[in-house]
Amino acid sequence: MTLNALHQRSNCGTCSEVEATVLELSEVSFHWPGRARFTLSLREFALKRGETVLLLGESGSGKSTLLSLICGTILPNMGKIRISGTDVTRLSGGARDRFRAENIGVIFQQFNLLPFGTVADNILLPLQFAPGRRKRAGNAKAAAAALCSELGLPKDVFTAKAHTLSVGQQQRVAVARALIGHPHLIIADEPTSALDANSQAAFLDLLFQQTSAHETTLLMVSHDPRLAERFDRVVRMEEIAQIERAVA
Numbered sequence: 001m002t003l004n005a006l007h008q009r010s011n012c013g014t015c016s017e018v019e020a021t022v023l024e025l026s027e028v029s030f031h032w033p034g035r036a037r038f039t040l041s042l043r044e045f046a047l048k049r050g051e052t053v054l055l056l057g058e059s060g061s062g063k064s065t066l067l068s069l070i071c072g073t074i075l076p077n078m079g080k081i082r083i084s085g086t087d088v089t090r091l092s093g094g095a096r097d098r099f100r101a102e103n104i105g106v107i108f109q110q111f112n113l114l115p116f117g118t119v120a121d122n123i124l125l126p127l128q129f130a131p132g133r134r135k136r137a138g139n140a141k142a143a144a145a146a147l148c149s150e151l152g153l154p155k156d157v158f159t160a161k162a163h164t165l166s167v168g169q170q171q172r173v174a175v176a177r178a179l180i181g182h183p184h185l186i187i188a189d190e191p192t193s194a195l196d197a198n199s200q201a202a203f204l205d206l207l208f209q210q211t212s213a214h215e216t217t218l219l220m221v222s223h224d225p226r227l228a229e230r231f232d233r234v235v236r237m238e239e240i241a242q243i244e245r246a247v248a
């Protein structure tokens, strides 16, 4: 039996601790290649199950780089990145893509919806690559429709093409796509940056309602420190990471 299977089946203290930590980075170092070499080093960073964390940092401080490392779209030069007990740096490229689809819901700044796909197509997309998540979603179409209704999207929008939606509606679709099948970890990269204060508050209400209902861990990047009070914890890039820039 694998360690993960043991953790899932056991109620022992050690395993509850492992399960309680959804994300754990240790001794991670990454550099972007090229003339203006940027190096990000991070000793330790962990997120607990159900925790909501706002990651703040100046432009160019490596926030998006860190999120890409967590999502496994780039690999560190050294160090461990464990998500729900699996060190993603040890997975092959294909296995990492599948792991991401299974375990992480991602919300991008520009939402990254398929413009000519329907709302349903967009929400169901991650399930195509993630059989476990598809199973957790149950009746996937019904789950997507339920999420739409919980997120305040009108029924007739379900079959509309994504590009015909308002920005506010597209946001909700992006949230539904990240939440379907209950991934343990949601990563959001400045999802509120293009919104006015009222829309920002409404967006966060939706996100927090959903994450608290399913004990989902949320790591959200923003430039806006005013959002801090809504989160369990605020982390600044300079507290957790060191960066170096060297021009060759």
Ligand SMILES: Nc1ncnc2c1ncn2[C@@H]1O[C@H](COP(=O)(O)OP(=O)(O)OP(=O)(O)O)[C@@H](O)[C@H]1O
Residues within 6 Å of the ligand: 032, 033, 034, 036, 037, 038, 057, 058, 059, 060, 061, 062, 063, 064, 065, 066
């Ligand atoms: N694809 C890339 N190729 C090479 N270097 C990159 C790449 N992406 C980022 N970098 C380097 O990493 C540095 C940090 O960029 P990153 O986007 O992670 O910062 P950020 O904190 O998210 O910035 P912002 O708040 O402006 O989005 C950049 O200054 C750049 O030097």
